[in-house]
Amino acid sequence: MNNFVFLLQGFSTAFSIENLxxxxxxxxxxxxxxxxxxxxxxxxxxxxxxLTFKMNPTSAVIMLAGIYYGNMFGGAYSAILLNIPGDSxxxxxxxxxxxxxxxxxxxxxxxxxxxxxxxxxxxxxxxxTFAGPALAEVxxxxxxxxxxxxxxxxxxxxxxxxxxxxxxxxxxxxxGLMLAMIGMDPASGRIRYTFRTFSLLxxxxxxxLVIGMFGFSQVIDCMVRRDEVDTTKLTKISLKESQLxxxxxxxxxxxxxRSGLIGNFIGFLPGAGGTTAAFLSYVLEKKIGKRGxxxxxxxxxxIAASESANNAASIGSxxxxxxxxxxxxxxxxxxxxxxxxxxxRPGPLLFSSQPDFVWALIASMYIGxxxxxxxxxxxxxxxxxxxxxxxxxxxxxxxxxxxxxxxxASYNIFDVWTMIIAGFLSYYMQANSFPxxxxxxxxxxxxxxxxxxxxxxxxxxxDVSVFIRSPISAVILILTLVMVLFPVxxxxxxxxxxxxxxxL
Amino acid sequence: MTYYIVEGLFIIxxxxxxxxxxxxxxxxxxxxxxxxxxxxxxxxxxxxLCVSDLVLYLHKKGKHxxxxxxxxxxxxxxLGFVPHKLKPFFITGYIVLxxxxxxxxxxxxxxxxxxxxxxxxxxxxxxxxxxxxxFAVTVVIFFIFVVWLQIPFxxxxxx
Numbered sequence: 001m002n003n004f005v006f007l008l009q010g011f012s013t014a015f016s017i018e019n020l021x022x023x024x025x026x027x028x029x030x031x032x033x034x035x036x037x038x039x040x041x042x043x044x045x046x047x048x049x050x051l052t053f054k055m056n057p058t059s060a061v062i063m064l065a066g067i068y069y070g071n072m073f074g075g076a077y078s079a080i081l082l083n084i085p086g087d088s089x090x091x092x093x094x095x096x097x098x099x100x101x102x103x104x105x106x107x108x109x110x111x112x113x114x115x116x117x118x119x120x121x122x123x124x125x126x127x128x129t130f131a132g133p134a135l136a137e138v139x140x141x142x143x144x145x146x147x148x149x150x151x152x153x154x155x156x157x158x159x160x161x162x163x164x165x166x167x168x169x170x171x172x173x174x175x176g177l178m179l180a181m182i183g184m185d186p187a188s189g190r191i192r193y194t195f196r197t198f199s200l201l202x203x204x205x206x207x208x209l210v211i212g213m214f215g216f217s218q219v220i221d222c223m224v225r226r227d228e229v230d231t232t233k234l235t236k237i238s239l240k241e242s243q244l245x246x247x248x249x250x251x252x253x254x255x256x257x258r259s260g261l262i263g264n265f266i267g268f269l270p271g272a273g274g275t276t277a278a279f280l281s282y283v284l285e286k287k288i289g290k291r292g293x294x295x296x297x298x299x300x301x302x303i304a305a306s307e308s309a310n311n312a313a314s315i316g317s318x319x320x321x322x323x324x325x326x327x328x329x330x331x332x333x334x335x336x337x338x339x340x341x342x343x344x345r346p347g348p349l350l351f352s353s354q355p356d357f358v359w360a361l362i363a364s365m366y367i368g369x370x371x372x373x374x375x376x377x378x379x380x381x382x383x384x385x386x387x388x389x390x391x392x393x394x395x396x397x398x399x400x401x402x403x404x405x406x407x408x409a410s411y412n413i414f415d416v417w418t419m420i421i422a423g424f425l426s427y428y429m430q431a432n433s434f435p436x437x438x439x440x441x442x443x444x445x446x447x448x449x450x451x452x453x454x455x456x457x458x459x460x461x462x463d464v465s466v467f468i469r470s471p472i473s474a475v476i477l478i479l480t481l482v483m484v485l486f487p488v489x490x491x492x493x494x495x496x497x498x499x500x501x502x503x504l
Numbered sequence: 505m506t507y508y509i510v511e512g513l514f515i516i517x518x519x520x521x522x523x524x525x526x527x528x529x530x531x532x533x534x535x536x537x538x539x540x541x542x543x544x545x546x547x548x549x550x551x552x553l554c555v556s557d558l559v560l561y562l563h564k565k566g567k568h569x570x571x572x573x574x575x576x577x578x579x580x581x582x583l584g585f586v587p588h589k590l591k592p593f594f595i596t597g598y599i600v601l602x603x604x605x606x607x608x609x610x611x612x613x614x615x616x617x618x619x620x621x622x623x624x625x626x627x628x629x630x631x632x633x634x635x636x637x638x639f640a641v642t643v644v645i646f647f648i649f650v651v652w653l654q655i656p657f658x659x660x661x662x663x
Contacts, residue, residue, distance in 0.1 A: 054653055167553055174550030175514065178521050181543040185529075190539045192529055193521065216599065223583060224591045393629070396622040397641055399599050400615050403606060404645065408655045416603050424596050425510075432507045450542040462535040 003133050003359075010359030014367055019062050022055070023364050026063035027372040030070020035078055035383050036394070040088065041071035041314070041331040042437075043218050046210040047398065049338055050405035057342040058357050062364040064338060065318075068331055069121060069369065072274060072311045073376045076113035076303070077383055081106055089274035089310040092282040096295060096302030103298055107241030107380060108248070112300040113307045114376040115244060116256040120308030121369035123260035124267065124315030128322075129362055131268070132351070135323030139348030142324075144455035145466055149473040151449040153480045154326045155442055157269070169438045172429070176442025177449070179204055186447055187454050199414035206337040208406035208419035209443065213436045214334075215402045216423025221430070222391040242380045244300075252304035255285060263309035267316025273329035277313035278306040315365065322346055322358060327444070330437040337444045507561065514554045521547030583626060598622070610660030611650070616642045 013019065033044035045067050052060035075090035080097030093113060100109040142150065155173050182193045183203025194200040244252075259281035266277035285305035286295045295302040317328025325347030327333035339346050344354065351358055406419035426436050460466035467473050522544050525531065530538030586594045598618075606614035619641050623634035649655050 050653070051648065167557055171514065171550055171553045171557065174518065174546050174553065177546035178518065178543065178550060181521070181546065185539050188539055190529065192539060192543065193524065220592050220595050223595055224588070390627075392627045393623065393637075395627075396619040399602065399622075400618055400641070400645060403599065403603055404611070404615075404649050404655070404657075407606075407657065408649065408653065411656055413603070413607060413658070420596060420599055420603070424592065425513075427592055428506050428510050432510050434510065446546075453542060454537055457537050462532075462537070 003129075006355045006359040007129065007363060009356065010361070010363030011366075013058065013356065013360035014062065014364035019059055019360070019364060020367065022059050022063040023066045023368040024371050024375070026066020027070040027073075027368050028375055030067035030072075031074035031077075031372060031376055031379070031383065033067070034071035034074020036074075036391075040214070041068055041075075042210075042334050042440075043214040044071050045331060045334050045338075046207075046214045047401050047405060049207055049210070049334075050401075050408040052338075053408055057339070057344055058360050060342065061335070061339065061357070061361055062368070064335060065361060065365060066368045066372070068335065069311060069314050069365070070372050070375075071331075072121075072307075072314045073114060073117045073372045074383070075310070076110065076117070076307055080109045080113065080303075081384055089278045089313075090306070091275070092278045092306035093303055093310075095282070095306075096297070096299050099296070099298035100300070100303070105241075105298075106384070107237045108244065108300065109298075109303055110237070110380050110384075111242045111244050111377065112248070112252055112303045114373055114380075115249070116252055116259070116304035116307040117311040117376070118369060118373040119253070119256035120260040120263055120311035121315060121365075121372070123257065123308075124264055124312040125362065125365045125369060127264040127268075127312070128315055128318050128365070131319045132323050132358075132362070135319055136348045136351040139324045140352075142348065142472065143470075144452040144459065145470045146472045146476070148449060148452035148456055149467060149470075149476040149480075150324060150326060151445050151452065153476050153483075154320075155438070155445065155449070156480050157483050165433055168434045172434050172436060172438040173442045176439035177446045179209075179439070180443045180446025181450070186451050199412060204418060204443075205409050205415050206341060206444070207409035208415040209422050210334055210337065210440060211402050211405050212419035212422030212424075213426040213440060215398060215405075216419060217426035217430065217436070219395050219398050219402070220423065220427040223395060237381050237384050242377065248300060251290075252300055255289065255301045255304045256308040259285070259305045259308040260312040263312025264316045266309070267313030267328050268319050269328065273317060273331075274310040274313040277309040277316075281305040281309035322350060322361075324348065325350075325448070327441060330440065333437070333441045333444050337440075340444070508558075511554055511558050511561075515551060515558070518547040518551035518554060522551060606660070607658045608660050611657040612642050612646055613660065615645050 014023070029048055030041075030044060033048070034041065045064055048067055049064070052063055055063070072089065075085060076093045076097060079085040079090040079094035080101050083094050083098040085091045085094050097109045097113065100106070155177075156170075178193075180203075182200055183191070184201065185192055191201060259277075262281045262284065263274070263277040266280060267273065282295070282302060282305050285301055286292045289295070289301055289305070291299050291301055314329070314331070317332040320326045320328045321332045321336060325336070325345065327336045336346055344350065344357065402419055402423070403416055406416045407413065409415050429436055429439075456466050457464070467477060525540030525544035525547060527540075529540030529543070531540050531544055532538050583591050583594060602614055602618045605617065616638050619638035620634055623629045623637060624631055627634075629637070650657070
């Protein structure tokens with residue numbers, strides 16, 4: 001009952017003119033950035049983060065949250081119109097969206113994507129409304145031991161869930177932890193790893209690091225890769241063409257609801273995110289959907305499955321972020337850094353100590369989701385024209401924003417150099433299959449992990465078995481072990497099976 | 505080649521972190537973890553994984569392995585006058601130059617010329633189009649960062 005009252009209070013905050021405008025602006029910018037190929041939600045938020053420096057934390061997060069899920073709406077545009085996903089969760093959208101567009105029904109494809117995104121978003125926000133406080137209640141029982149185990153689980157799971165090369169993910173994680181150690185030790189106040197550089201006394205700044213890793217490195221990547229996107233096939237789309245009839249709505253509604261529920265669960269898992277949710281929902285629709293066999297040829301149910309799961313997961317990732325202080329995705333790791341920058345501590349205490357902030361954010365998501373749907377549907381003709389702008393034209397703007405955004409963090413030119421070095425290194429890391437998302441997650445959570453471990457060991461007077469003696473911590477560590485060992489065991493078992501078959 | 509450099513950098517830095525963690529900051533003391541305890545373990549994990557990754561890579565060297573080789577880049581027609589392997593350096597050099605100009609000449613001047621030079625010589629857009637575009641970007645940057653956010657940028661001798 002209390003939560004319902006808080007939610008109503010949150011609506012009254014979210015309905016202020018300033019916050020409504022910021023939700024609109026965030027949604028619009030999110031859709032715009034999401035529509036651009038190669039600029040993912042993490043890039044969008046990191047580049048637009050400096051715009052929020054002068055705002056109060058509630059308004060700033062409302063805008064950033066708008067950018068985040070607006071990005072999920074926008075990612076479908078280039079996927080459908082150009083067969084280039086705006087970000088990785090939109091890969092599955094392209095599988096059916098692009099063939100449908102080639103049949104001259106790009107308006108319908110975009111309308112399907114927007115509608116499914118809206119339904120998935122609503123389910124995600126409902127999940128957040130109920131699961132967030134519930135998880136925070138559980139989280140209140142967590143002491144430093146449990147928090148350390150949970151962060152360890154989150155850092156390890158992102159490595160295994162990201163898939164391609166878990167070892168390189170763990171290397172990135174280790175590097176992120178090392179970078180987090182630079183500056184003043186939170187426990188003792190000792191200065192570490194600054195190499196007598198005054199600007200490093202308070203550690204590496206989060207904003208220039210994230211702008212470099214996701215903004216500047218993207219510019220380098222776009223300029224080095226082949227950039228010529230064939231935009232001649234982009235035809236004008238009218239609003240009339242972007243309508244769904246009743247039978248089309250009926251066919252995508254159950255798919256969107258099912259995919260949204262999957263997205264909620266996946267988004268909840270640390271490291272999983274929209275990409276995993278979109279893939280799983282698409283594969284499930286292919287297996288059990290009425291027209292599953294036709295997926296890949298231009299089925300609107302394929303688009304609906306991907307987009308609904310994607311949006312639900314993006315909002316679902318707020319549940320562990322707000323409830324436990326553990327980001328559920330790369331972009332929510334960026335948001336976590338932003339929240340900490342404003343002095344907010346996401347975690348179990350946030351719901352009890354800052355209910356105004358949390359419930360205003362949740363309320364604004366209901367409004368923002370609706371705004372994104374309206375903006376998305378009404379700007380289909382305009383946004384498809386904007387896609388004609390090539391990345392080599394956008395590159396200088398992005399570089400300027402990278403410089404100015406990094407400088408704005410603490411008015412120190414050292415931060416700009418940090419951004420440039422981070423971007424340069426990040427480019428070569430990704431070129432050599434080292435993902436940067438685990439590095440960022442580890443950087444954001446590293447300090448908290450160290451503090452929790454030292455507190456736990458301090459309480460137990462140096463006895464390491466404290467992590468096993470705590471039941472919650474033991475369960476989490478066992479889950480971590482299962483997650484680490486399962487792919488290895490599965491590979492070993494399948495290899496044995498192949499050998500047995502070969503012998504027969 | 506870049507793989508060796510990246511991996512080498514990680515190995516050296518993690519080794520340095522480990523050594524400093526134990527020697528300078530203390531691993532353990534008075535029954536409690538010291539300031540170097542956590543950095544040592546983070547760096548040790550990184551060091552061991554990097555060394556094992558490098559050893560595996562060298563072992564498989566010469567065989568086609570998309571997981572350990574640098575991802576092949578399709579050559580871009582942008583920056584055609586720059587050798588492919590030097591393109592990241594060129595772009596980084598461009599932004600470094602822009603940063604210097606910003607410090608000593610002024611933020612708006614830097615913004616204008618960064619956009620203009622890139623559009624004319626790299627994106628190969630018409631000069632008039634580029635001038636208008638650069639001017640529009642500069643105006644927007646002025647209103648967002650200088651007027652709205654009131655960021656105190658370094659004062660150059662121009663604007």
